[in-house]
Amino acid sequence: MSENKYIDREKSWLAFNARVLQEAGDDAVPLLDRLRFLGIFSNNLDEFFRVRFAAIRRLSLSGISGEKLLGGISSKQLIKDITEIVIQQQSESLRILSIIEKKLQEQNIFMINEKEVSREQEIFIKDFFIQQVSPALVTIILNDLAEFPLLKDTVGYLAVKLVMKPEKPGKTLLGLVKAKQEVRYAVIEIPKTINRFVVLPSTDEKTYIIFVDDVIRHNLGSIFNIFDYESVSAHMIKITRDAQLDIDSDQSKSLMEKISTGVKDRLIGEPVRFVYDQSIGKDTLKFFLSKMGIDSTDSIIPGGRYHNRRDYMNFPSLGRYDLLYNSNEPLPVRGLSLDGSILDKISKRDYLINAPYQSFSYLIKFLREAALDPKVTTIKITLYRLAKNSQIISSLINAAKNGKKVTVQIELQARFDEASNISYAEQMQTEGIHLIFGIKGLKVHSKICVVERIEEGKLRRYGLVSTGNFNEATAKVYTDVTLLTAHQQILKDVDKVFDFFDVNFRIHRYKHLIVSPHYTRSKFYKLIDREILNAQAGNNAYINLKMNSLSDFALIDKLYDASRAGVRIRLQVRGICSLIPGVKGMSENIEAISIVDNYLEHSRVYIFGNNEDPEVFISSADFMTRNLDGRVEVTCPIYDPNVKKELIDTFDIGWKGNVKARYHAEKLDNKYRVRGQNPIFRAQLQTYNYYRDRMEVETDKTL
Secondary structure, eight states: OOSOSBOOHHHHHHHHHHHHHHHHHOTTSOHHHHHHHHHHHHHHHHHHIIIIIHHHHHHHHTTOOOTTTTTSOOHHHHHHHHHHHHHHHHHHHHHHHHHHHHHHHHTTEEEEOTTSOOHHHHHHHHHHIIIIIGGGOEEEEOTTOSSOOOOOTTOEEEEEEEEEOOOOOEEETTEEEOOOOOEEEEEEEOOTTSOSEEEEOOSSSOEEEEEHHHHHHHTHHHHTTTSOEEEEEEEEEEEEEOOOOOOOOOTTSOHHHHHHHHHHHGGGOOEEEEEEETTSOHHHHHHHHHHHTOOTTSEEEEEOSOOOGGGGGGOOOTTOGGGSOOOOOOBOOTTOOSSSOHHHHHTTSOEEEEETTBOTHHHHHHHHHHHHOTTEEEEEEEESSOOTTOHHHHHHHHHHHTTOEEEEEEOTTSTTOHHHHHHHHHHHHHTTOEEEOOBTTBEEOOEEEEEEEEETTEEEEEEEEESSOSOTTGGGTEEEEEEEEOOHHHHHHHHHHHHHHHSTTSOOOOSSOEETTTTHHHHHHHHHHHHHHHHHTTOOOEEEEEESOBOOHHHHHHHHHHHHTTOEEEEEESSOBOBOOSOTTTTTTEEEEEEOSSSEEOOEEEEEOTTTSOEEEEESOOBSHHHHHSEEOEEEEOOOHHHHHHHHHHHHHHHHOOSSEEEOOTTOOOOBOOOTTSOOOOHHHHHHHHHHHHHHHHHHHHO
């Protein structure tokens, strides 16, 4: 039996990011998508340091060991362990990048630096710099400043060293004294307004790409031509700051004002990570670390020539679609048309939208129809993360303009989307939409919508319950399921959740929904206990759970109890998994896998055997303490037999995956599920085929 009961959540998250890195290193993944996975890996790491590492650092600086909170490891030791893991992962990412670049060269795509450009390219680069880059540059000479400038969070900078030409040697009684050479330091902010990758003109069939960083390096002489220097060098550095949102307690300010101030304060958050080009001179590195106040409590990471590799997420396609995954068009939903009335269809039965396999347009159509329907009186919706130019928002504004009473609960504390949500909130307020800004101490993470319609003098409700955000941009890459329903009892409960937002001192009782923070934990305990009793009675007992993260120790203990009782448990956990599966006497009946593929697995689906009459739920909540006890989350039962079967089928498809599925294990070694004698089964592709085949069956029936 393992001496540990849990895996540290931070190390488990780093193991998830290592799975993303595995995709970048996988020869079977198209080359340009491998670069995209490198970008995702880097972006994930930035957010990890801004939030999770920053929180552990705060704990360490407070003098608190935090072992109980962190599952048996001290905060200081965890900081050390994280830094070691990240240094190893960064080294691996550079190795993978080098391989990808060589393979791109085989495809006549060349990443070149400022020393490798041809004469024709040099002319282009100089003109490009003058016309586009130079006007956007911020360059600061550092030596004579009374105070070191504030370097922005996760922005790339070039640390510049200028060695000035020596003055004439001085003369003393003992002879000539060699003049001391002055060294000046400067910093150049790499502009984010310009695409990081510049495609250069070519006279052959080869494609050449240069970083904006190297365009700047190539023109250092132009930037510093007023200085009489002997040599100039530039190396990239990047700082990551504590992005924990601190909200002041000033009662005279609105929540919107407080959060807006908190977002601005992130700009001056304490440094938590410093990444540098390891070829930088020791004196230059020492100068910057000293001036920026970076010490051993921060994570200091040596890296390669280029940082902010998250920009690879937007690497140009170059017209080389042979080097990208095939793009599958979202499928229509069987029995549901975008041409007719969606409300009419939903009134007869429930439907499930499984994006991105199926079209998110149905959700937009639902809201647009409600906005125009004369019988609709009210629309209520929760919003967490929104697309840049949100069709959801435009639909709600359209509804308000048509005289509907529109109520929006918008979460202003959606991490890194605060500024965007504040902007949308101001826009909706202007249009007369009633806004609710949540509940003190609780984030609203539920994804629900209810529409009220007067039919033959009676109120009838229609609604949406989703596992993901009402966001048409992320719906293209996140797998999420949304229930479209006119089940009046479920929607009465949804309406009670909105009442709770308005009057949150009153705790409602719900007949169908499971709502955090009051009921989710206890309900899942009861569902697990029922499976334990079924197993003890000799019945077939099982639990199938699909989620993003599993880290709540008490729920893990409950699953261990179920395993010991003989309940068969199958877990699809994309990210953090603090549970250790397959340990004799503790979790021998638990298997856990993670699928990392072209789409981000995001849906939460919970299936309990219930003595051969399975109960199925979809949820906005993961099995994390914050989701169970510190947020407003909604878990919804599935009653429609067709939808229930669909969710069970797609869970089983995911479970059969043997191409992109890795085992969760205590060693965090991300071993792939062994294919053995089984045919190759790529779960995401097979899920798409499942929905495509259903459409073909329907087409055959209509012929």
